[in-house]
Amino acid sequence: MRTNLQHLDKIKVAAVSYLNTKPLLYGVKRSPALLSQMELIEDFPSKIGKMLVDNEVDLGLIPVAYIPQLKDWKIVSNYCIGSVGPVETVCLFSEVPVEQIETVILDYQSFSSINLCKVIFAHFWKKKVTYQKATPGYIDQIKGTTAGVIIGDRVFEQKYGLHPQKYIYDLAEVWTSFTGLPFMMAAWIANKPLPAAFIHDFDLANKVGLDNLAAVSKENPYGYFDLETYYREKISYQVTEDKMKALDLFLNLMKQTETETEIQDTSN
Numbered sequence: 001m002r003t004n005l006q007h008l009d010k011i012k013v014a015a016v017s018y019l020n021t022k023p024l025l026y027g028v029k030r031s032p033a034l035l036s037q038m039e040l041i042e043d044f045p046s047k048i049g050k051m052l053v054d055n056e057v058d059l060g061l062i063p064v065a066y067i068p069q070l071k072d073w074k075i076v077s078n079y080c081i082g083s084v085g086p087v088e089t090v091c092l093f094s095e096v097p098v099e100q101i102e103t104v105i106l107d108y109q110s111f112s113s114i115n116l117c118k119v120i121f122a123h124f125w126k127k128k129v130t131y132q133k134a135t136p137g138y139i140d141q142i143k144g145t146t147a148g149v150i151i152g153d154r155v156f157e158q159k160y161g162l163h164p165q166k167y168i169y170d171l172a173e174v175w176t177s178f179t180g181l182p183f184m185m186a187a188w189i190a191n192k193p194l195p196a197a198f199i200h201d202f203d204l205a206n207k208v209g210l211d212n213l214a215a216v217s218k219e220n221p222y223g224y225f226d227l228e229t230y231y232r233e234k235i236s237y238q239v240t241e242d243k244m245k246a247l248d249l250f251l252n253l254m255k256q257t258e259t260e261t262e263i264q265d266t267s268n
């Protein structure tokens, strides 16, 4: 347990391993001063969120849907993984239109987008479906009236690969069309007080890649989508007042959705 940092402890930082996070880590990985104070772990979002909740790390770019599970939490950076309208890489894939979907498989790598999907079904599309937890390889099970949420780089591969499903709903776009707000999927969240100087330098380092998106894209060759377009036009990296408003609304709707699910369970 890492309740309080000791003077000589390295700060454990966990970040999303997807392409969308490369701009934020570009400067961090080029800063010997920061690297000497921290240990960087990269993994998929739900895993790093769990690590912050379990206090295995001190700071993480974690799915915001984990916030209710954190005793102590603070958003410590001006940069995040967000969207203003369509984001490309948070999608519901289906062979049938939404009205006919009966079951939704929820990406095990996600925590914000799977909850966003539940919120959208419950509050915006107002449709009851059965949810299934995905296991690796679940993408092959998206067939007939069983749809599936996919996030991250695998969305590009599914969308622009050989066998995309007929219906692809960009859930960030759906959120914005119903709320008029942007969305924030993941933010840099600390679960304990961290040295102010470190946080200051870490935040500045996050901006370096955002100021050099052409170089970041060049460093990460990718065949399915133009990364510079993804970074400039799809992902929105700034924490803004509207994204904080969206976070508030999302956490509220998520709580209501959980309560509704509980009520359904007791009545069964």
Ligand SMILES: C=C(O[C@@H]1C=C(C(=O)O)C=C[C@H]1O)C(=O)O
Pocket: 016, 018, 020, 045, 046, 062, 063, 064, 081, 087, 089, 090, 109, 110, 111, 112, 113, 114, 151, 152, 153, 185, 186
């Ligand atoms: C836009 C994205 O946002 C992500 C979605 C997350 C989630 O659903 O929990 C968490 C982190 C982000 O990487 C994406 O991964 O494509």
